[in-house]
Amino acid sequence: MSPDVIVVGGGVVGASIAYQLAKRGATVTVIDRGEDPGPATLASAGLLVPVAEGARQGPMFELGRESLRLFDALASELRERTGVDVGYRxxxxxxxxxxxxxxxxxxxxxxxxxxxxxxxxxxxxxxxxxxxxxxxxxxxxxxxxxxxHQVDAPSLADACLVAAVSLGATVHRGATVDSLLIEGDRVAGVRCGLDETRAPEVVLANGAWAGSWSESLECRLPIRxxxxxxxxxxxxxxxxxxxxxxxxxxxxxxxxxxxxxxxxxxxxxxxxxxxxxxxxxxxxxxxxxxxxxxxxxxxxxxxxxxxxTPDRLPVIGRLSGWTGVSVATGHFRNGVLLAPITGEIIADLIGYGRPRISIDAFDPARFLVRAA
Ligand SMILES: Cc1cc2nc3c(=O)[nH]c(=O)nc-3n(C[C@H](O)[C@H](O)[C@H](O)COP(=O)(O)OP(=O)(O)OC[C@H]3O[C@@H](n4cnc5c(N)ncnc54)[C@H](O)[C@@H]3O)c2cc1C
Incomplete structure (x- = not known):
């Protein structure tokens, strides 16, 4: 049976998205290549300190503050569902x-x-x-x-995935998405080797590697x-x-x-x-x-x-000009801090069409120059 949503990438961002989607009743498949080479989540220090990272105002600071507010409840919820202590202190x-x-x-x-x-x-x-x-x-x-505050980033990602699985999600580790299934203006699923998985929604949450879809999506996703x-x-x-x-x-x-x-x-x-x-x-x-x-x-x-990203802001939202594809990457030095709010935003976008907070500053459209 096809899932409702495929999440490409099982780092802390993809894991949080999968959990929030599963909580809202979606059937989710997460596909993650595994530990090599260097996912950011496994190296992260897990500091949750928007203040020490610079700006004291603006959309990024607000996003960080909003995400930090979610940690307390999320850490308890994950402990109840999975028994995992995510090290939130x-x-x-x-x-x-x-x-x-x-x-x-x-x-x-x-x-x-x-x-x-x-x-x-x-x-x-x-x-x-x-x-x-x-x-x-x-x-x-x-x-x-x-x-x-701080958290243990790998434990947070693992706990989100375990919790998502307890709600019906499937996680394929050690599998690489080689290409997207594109039908007209729709992303209809993904291809891993000879296997195709179809879904009405695909979320690109594969961290530093998300730019590799630029060509197939005929647009520029300047993630480095x-x-x-x-x-x-x-x-x-x-x-x-x-x-x-x-x-x-x-x-x-x-x-x-x-x-x-x-x-x-x-x-x-x-x-x-x-x-x-x-x-x-x-x-x-x-x-x-x-x-x-x-x-x-x-x-x-x-x-x-x-x-x-070139402007140091994450890329979170639907990809304009396409149906069935969203992006959640570019979190740079703050992906662990921003994982809870990113999960909620993407789950809201897919479930209800709009997130509960403004994401205009993070819209992928700021980079998109669709080829003629
Ligand atoms: C040394 C270090 C310290 C940090 N400290 C902090 C900190 O204190 N606080 C903080 O908030 N942030 C910190 N960060 C940043 C944070 O770790 C990242 O922003 C965050 O982990 C990004 O998560 P992600 O899920 O987007 O990417 P990743 O964790 O990189 O996950 C992406 C996943 O996608 C998979 N993938 C890639 N391509 C494919 C494909 N084609 N098919 C299937 N799977 C694929 C990868 O294998 C990977 O598992 C730090 C980062 C580093 C490196």
């Missing part, structure tokens, strides 16, 4: 300046935050070290916020991969209490006890290999922020390809 966020230039920029962030009504506290080094004993004497000043490397450490004696954030990266202790140091941002195409340079830069940053980590054990290194 509240923790402090301490933004650290390591030199005079960074102090200047941190002051600017403070005034943006205060104007946006976000509660932050400015701290000198002594006060910052009281609040976060892992910080070293390199800290010149800090900005503290008690209200940050931006490599992110992240290392994890194990430390018995020094455990950061807060998320430690700096202009050049961050340190975060996750619910499994590992300390993640992230992340590089590299324009190297679809190369998802870890590099010595990447590891060295991250480890140096870790030692500058928290010198006491020098005896921590090196645990793992992960690499993911973030889906990026």
């Amino acid at each position: 509240r923790s402090g966020l301490i933004q650290v300046a390591l030199n005079e230039a960074e102090v200047g920029r941190l002051r600017l962030r403070r005034s943006w935050d205060e104007r946006a009504g976000i509660s932050v506290t400015w701290m000198d080094r002594d006060r910052a070290q009281e609040v976060e004993p892992a910080l070293g004497s390199t800290c010149q000043a800090a900005l503290f916020s008690a209200d940050a 991969p931006v490599r992110g490397q992240i290392v994890s450490l194990r430390s018995d004696h020094l455990l950061p209490r807060n998320i430690i954030f700096n202009e050049n990266g961050y340190l975060v202790r996750k619910h499994d006890g590992n300390i993640y140091v992230g992340a590089t941002e590299e324009e190297v195409g679809f190369d998802s290999r870890p590099t010595l340079d990447g590891a060295a830069g991250l480890l140096q940053l870790a030692l500058r922020l928290a010198p006491g980590l020098s005896q921590a054990a090196f645990h793992t290194m992960r690499v993911g390809l973030r889906p990026a």
